[in-house]
Amino acid sequence: MDARALRRAEEASSKHWALSRTFFILLIVILIMYIIYIYIAQKDVYKYKPIYPHWKKKQPAFTACGVPVQNDPIIKVNNLKTYVVSSYIEHREEVKMIRTITIMFRSENAEYHCLLCCNGQNVSVPATYDIHSDHFGFEYGTADVTCQVPKKCTKPTHVAITSQTSKEDRSLQDIHAFQPVRNQEERKDFPYNFTVCISVMYDYDNVLELVQAMEMFKILGVQKVAIYRTNCHPDTQKVLDYYVRQNFVEIIPWNLKPYITVSRGWKKLVSPGELHYFGQIPALNDCVYRYMYQSHYVALQDLDELILPMKSKKWTELLPELERQYNQMGGFEFENHYFPLSIKDPRPEYSPDSWKKVMGVNILEHITRISNDPTQFNNFKVIVNPRLLFKVTVHGLLQSIKGSVRVDPHIARMYHMRSIPNEIVAKRSKKQDTHLRDYADSLIPAVSKVLEEALGNY
Known part of the structure; x- marks a missing residue:
């Protein structure tokens, strides 16, 4: 091979090597960019990491x-x-x-x-x-x-x-x-004055009312809320995690479906199953014992119910008065009063535009109270001294040391926002009751703040 041909071969080899090196470098750059893209995408997908215990990686058994x-x-x-x-x-x-x-x-x-x-x-x-x-x-x-x-x-x-x-x-x-x-130790001093027991949370997506209930509990003087959770919407979980981080909410995992066919109601003929209403009653009993030596009082209620004093604004003022008036009973019964969700009064000052983007009921829009039927059993919920109780049920006490007493509704009553059949609403007399709006000045900014911090651009 002459010198010219050899030079051409060397140039061709050099060009081939340069092309191969360029292709290899380009391949490395593409691979790095792909890895970065995957990392950013995954980081965005998992930006929200719920802290609910069952969603954590399983830890080694103790x-x-x-x-x-x-x-x-x-x-x-x-x-x-x-x-x-x-x-x-x-x-x-x-x-x-x-x-x-x-x-x-x-x-x-x-x-x-x-x-x-x-x-x-x-x-x-x-x-x-x-x-x-x-x-x-x-x-x-x-x-x-x-x-x-x-x-x-x-x-x-x-x-x-x-x-x-x-x-x-x-x-x-x-x-x-x-x-x-x-409950290894019988304590006389308690870290909480008021604890609310919520049993049970299932298929729950009423995000706005959840935040309103939590903030109303705080205004009333509650320091802890225990929620027996079966399942809920992802936005509901974000709100729960927000309150868990605040140490305001304790979530107790509550899923009986792998073991027992639970009923969605309390009448077996209407709601088939083997156990009453998602196992609500054992959850209530557990909550009473769980907080027996952690809380002075325990309230047994649902998230769509609020026990409101009529002459004061806080439970911290109401309960000492009830203790004096009713001689320290084991439990205080608060009469149920329905506010049908079908009747609304959506005024701008009580319905911020930003709230309309959030799933759920705005309790401040419901100020129409229907009368109770005196010929039928009228539901109530209780605030109890847990150390005086042995057994509780949905409405009241099964076994206690001092019993319970029905509180005069002019002193305190329960506000219950829920769907009521139209035929019942039509038969009952109606009255405007705006007492819940007396809390609006404190409630509205508190709710807006939580929605922003828990849900971001909601």
């Missing part, structure tokens, strides 16, 4: 006495149709007891035992059970399983309910999990 520990409801009792909600030390008996709130198949006759984790050892003791009377004819009902704590067990930290004794070989392998025994 064990006690060689058994996994589960903090949340629901735990199945080995081969029975019984499900454990939570366990508590019962300080009001002559001997030290553990009370476990359960959901029980009423026709199943079983012998129960408490397996206690005491001082690093498993101790089995016999238990008794008591099914609450307010099962509304459903197959399952709320029940208490109680067992006496042996004297040698100075501090039972965890418990499992079983139908087997610890002497049987299969006892430990049949236990799904231990759960912590709460």
